[in-house]
Amino acid sequence: MLRFLIRRVSGAALILLLISAFTFFMYFAIPQDPATLACGKNCTPDALAIIHKNLGLDDPVPLQYWHYLSGIFAGRDFGVGHCDAPCFGVSFRNNQMVWDTIMDRLPLTLSLTFGGLVVFLFVGLGAGLMAARYRGTWLDKIFSGGSLVLSSFQIYFLGPIVLGIFVYSTGWLDKPKYVPITQDPGGWFMGLLIPWIVMATIFTANYTRMSRSSMIEQLQEEHVRAAKAKGMSSRYVFYRYAWRGSVIPIITILGMDIGALLSGGMVTELTFGLAGFGRLARDSVILKDLPVLMGVMIISAAFIIICNIVVDAMYAVVDPRVRLS
Amino acid sequence: MSILRSRTAQATVAAAAVGALALTGCSSGSKDSNKPAGKSQEEAKAQAKPVAMGTAQDSVGPAKPVAGAKKGGTVQVYQEADFSHLDPGQIYVSDAGMLSKLLYRGLTTYTENEKGDQTVVGDLATDPGKSSDGGKTWTFTLKDGIKDQNGHVITSADIRHSIERLYDPFLTDGPTYIQQWLSGAGTKYREAYKGPYKGKHLPKTVLDTPDDKTITFHFLEAHTDVPQALAMAAYSVVPEKTDTKQKYDQSPVATGPYKVASYKSGKSLSLVRNDNWDEKTDPLRHAYVDGWNIEFNHDKADQTKTILADRGDAKNAIMFTGQVDATQLQKITSDKAVMKRTIQGYAPYVWQLNFNMDRVKDKKIRDAISLAMPATSVARADGGAYGGDAATSLMSPTTPGYDAKYDPFNRAKKPNGDIEAAKKLIKEAGAEGKKLVYAYANTPVRTTQANLIINNLEKIGLDIQKKEVDQATWYEQMGKVKNGFDLYMTGWGQDWADGNTVFPPSFDGAQIQDGASNYSHTNDEHVNSELGRIQKIADADQRASEYAKLSKYISEKINPAAPIYYTKVFQIAGSNVGGLRYGQVVSYTDPTTIYLKK
Incomplete structure (x- = not known):
């Protein structure tokens, strides 16, 4: 290792x-x-x-x-x-230290990424596992069909609709806003709830489909069938044997998604008027602010690379047959 | 002042504006589609009144109370983008200009009555200044006990420093009236003095501070509107001891009713009360609210929808330089209760198509292009029916001397271009098929406008080559004498209600140099001498009438720029906002009268 x-x-x-x-x-x-x-x-x-x-x-x-x-x-x-x-230099535009700007924007991006991640992993994997377990039933059809529809949406389409209904028209939810968690945990949660839900709605679909198909594949593997033949309960076999084997492709896409989100959920931030790493990246390109652009590029690349390393290491943890050599 | 708001904002605003264009039906052939909506030019007359000169009595605080005003609460402001600068010496754009009313004070300022009549009065000074030597010398005396946010008492040395630092090469974005009047036109003032940071001061024969309270300006020539120029944000005081040069842009020192509590570049700016501000010394500002929370990254549509929804913080919200989004116009204008939460008025800008006079030398071609302008469609592309209307002349309805009936290019009857008349002129000039280079900024709005204009120019027989230019460096590139372009749109608005701030910067031959604002490179003997003569006229009404005559001469005899559209303002506020009014000076919601009802 x-x-x-x-x-x-x-x-x-x-x-x-x-x-x-x-x-x-x-x-x-x-x-x-x-x-x-x-x-x-x-x-x-x-x-x-x-x-x-x-x-x-x-x-x-x-x-x-x-x-x-x-x-x-x-x-x-x-x-x-x-x-x-x-x-990382000084901004050409406002003479501010680039590192300070990046550190100022990062907490929002981290909150968006990991908050959204909790929602879409919980809902997506849950729905996928249920669909696989009850394969062929109406539950499977609802989850599979629903995920197909949701995966075709885009944040810039769904976001304004959700804002229109829940913020501008009914006022049921607050307008998205970033409040540091250390300052007001409740405000932090409510401020990011809509972006998390919208982001999760789209990402969830991928995880539902991926976990369903991967689980179905695993359930047909010989070691799973052997476990069933030994008389183990189907619930035990499902979670202990099949689930572990189906996790690898999910870890792969999760690693890529986390890397991409950390390096800037630009569309999410622009849709909801939030100022995180993604917006900083866009602004630095528009303003041709090289030091900021460089800082954003390097940090984004670092996130993606780190996520890839973690994913590779996770393969070995999940599946002992994988050797890190 | 040129329209040069935050660069990020210009790039991002544009997408919404293009959407607006589609929804407001700019290409509609219906009869009403070309009628101007919103504030009429008749109503804009109040804005075009010359500024009155106040007295020492007018300069005393506190400002006249706003009826029903209460103290307390925090006003929310939604902004498209961050301010380009917080350093007052760099402020020459509207959004930062609004902010400066809350943070900074200069020697003079404007007060405005219920009718919108403006008076220039002393702010830090006891009166709007005393002139002598036929207007070449102006003397100001400071009020007693004015302090900055740190408790430092402002002295004449601070005022001298604030003026002198504007000569330093690092300050490049502010206006240059006072510097040029003191030390030479164009960039001559930069050569005369390099700023105070190496310990040198301007000679006493130029700027004198005989005691702690008195400051005297010795100008090269007589000037009548020195108090108006000094009222600009750029001439606000920057206390000498706390001037951190380039770093000042991030942490300025306030003399106004509020100070910066926190500034997160590109995210937010919050202001809290400046306890060292004394309302008894201030004839303009009220500080009814406890603070201001300014959030960036809210585009026009988001600002409008949020404030229209009127929930939570949005009840206390106003727009600084944002505009009602065209997609929400119908909803807003059809609701009387919501309309009570809006303000309307003319912004001072005239958008014009400049002819590079060094390259487009045939006046018949310039006249033909001017006649062919699709003025109404181009205006609609920039904010819908309430965003502006076709310009008939180079003078804005907000400029004293403006004549609404003057229409040399037949905009009233042919608001989208008189193609037949233009074609005829092109034929007479033998210019059919002539190649011209049209430059435009690479934002969606300017691209749409360019397409509309080029379409008409091709209809009259010209061969137009499009050149896209980066918005971030648009004015720098257009400001080059050898810019390589034939046609390009620029916007210019008065710095105060006087032709002095429109015609000399735009059409004086002495202003033809890199970085100057004579974008068409107009250099006409008669115009130059008239500008020299008119600027010396002491009577504001007479000056206005002379500028009106000069404007007609420029359009008819030279025609260096085709007027296209006048810009308008239409803003909305939350239901809990009181003291809402259109500020003639700022051309947007007046931030100095705002209070919260509950």
Whole structure:
């Protein structure tokens, strides 16, 4: 396991390095001085010179990249002040430290991801298991058919409808809003309830279908049939034998979903007017704010890579036949 | 001032506006579809009255109470995007301008009566200033005991610092009236002085502070509207000792009734009472509410639906620069109770199609293009029926001297373009098939507008090449003298109710330089000399009448820009909001009179 982790973490570091280099050099390949983006409407050569100096844009691009990388581990000094490690630079737009901005946006994204995850795992897996257990019955048809319909929805379609009904028309629920859980747990829960439900509605469908088909497949495996033949109760066989084997494909898609959600549930955030990591990513692209864009890219990539490593490790935990070598 | 609201906002607002276009039926051929909705130009006349000069008595606080006003509560504001800047020296756009009314104070400000008549009065100063030397010298005396949020007493040294820092190259987004009047037009003032941060001050012959209370401006030429210019947010005081230069943009020091409690860039801004603000010194602001909670990332549709639903915090909500979403117009305008929660008025902006005079030299072509403008459709693309109406001239209905009957391009009869007349002119000019480059910003609204305009221009026989330009650098690119484009739309609005803030910045030949706002590169001897003459006229009414004549001359004899549409404002507030009124100065909901009923 240790060797596996060392190998995968080293690989992950290399991938992050390549992603950062690619983003950095691609950005500077654009035939536009990034300082002009920060210079305002009465931009003068003097103002440009100050921005170049403050943001370290006077140095050759490879040297700037080296300063960027070393700043992540050792911090950096900018014209607008010192940036403590991990320093991902200073925004071209508002002179704020990128790391501070990312840390400010991350709690919402974590809340959205893991809150939604609880809902869609609980409902999705529950419905899938029930559909598999009662295969061919009206219950199976309702869960299977329902999941097919729900999986065809999109957050940007379902979100405004839910808002229209439950917030704007009836007022039964609060408008989505992020309140830190440490400040007001009730407000945190109620503020994110609609995004969780909408997100879960769409994600649930995938998990229902995946867990149903995977479970049905497992129930036909020889070891499951052998267990039944030995006289074990069907309930015991269902959960102890079949369920464990059906989890692997679910872990695979769960790993990808968590990575994608952590790296920015952009559509969810835009639909519900929330400001998390996804919106930060979109804004940094629109505003061509390289330091923020770089920070978002690297952190997003890190989330995806970490999730992949965890998924690979989980395979071995769930299925002893898998060896981490 | 150019329309340069938050860049993120412009990009995101646009999608909603395009949806609105479809729902409001801009392409409808019905007779009524071209009639302007909302506030009429007749009603906008109050806005076009010249600003009156107040007295020392007018400059004394507290401001006249708002009937029925109560203290307490927190106002909720929904905003599309974050403010571009909090540093007052960088503020030249409407949303931050609204905020500045709550946070900052300058030497002068405006008061506004029930009829909307504006008076310029002393804010930090005891009066709106005393001029001498024929208007070349202006002297201001500070009121006693005005403190910033830290309890520091504001002195003339702070005022001097606030003006001097505007010369520093890092401040690039604010207006430049005072700097240019003191030290030279265009960018000459930047060469004359580099700012106070290295210990140097402007010479006493330019800016003098003989004692702690007095500050004297010595301008290069006589100026009549120095008090109006100094009332702009950019000339608010930045106390010298707490000026953190670039970092000030994140944590400014307040002198107004509120101060920043927390600022989360791109997320929210909350304001709480500034205990060091004394209402007895303030002739303008009320501070009825305890605080303001401003949330970003609410698009126009979301703002409208939330406030219309009127639940929870939304009962206490207002819009800063948001507009009622066109998809909700029917619902709002058909409900009398809801209409009582709305305000309407003209925003000061005129959107015009600039001709690059260095490239489009034949006036017949410019006239033909001006005649062919689909003005009403282009206006509808930017906010529906209540978002604006066809512009007949380069003067806004809010600018003194505006003449509603003046219509050189036949907008009244042909609001979507006089194609036949335009075609005839193109033929006369021998310009059939002429290639012209049309530049537009890459937002959905501007793209839709570009398509509407290009469609008409192709109908009259021109060959138009489209060039998409990044919205984030739109004004920078259009502001270049050699921008490489023939046609491009820009919006300009008065900084105060006076042609002085419209015509010199837009049509003075001295303003042809990179970064300046003479986007069409107009350089006409008669116009230049008239601008010099009119700016020196002391009487505001006479000045307005002279600007009206000059406007006609510019359109008829030069025609550097085709007027397309005037922008309007239509906003909604929560049912618990009292003191709701359209502010003539801010052109949106007046934040200084707001209170909460319960």
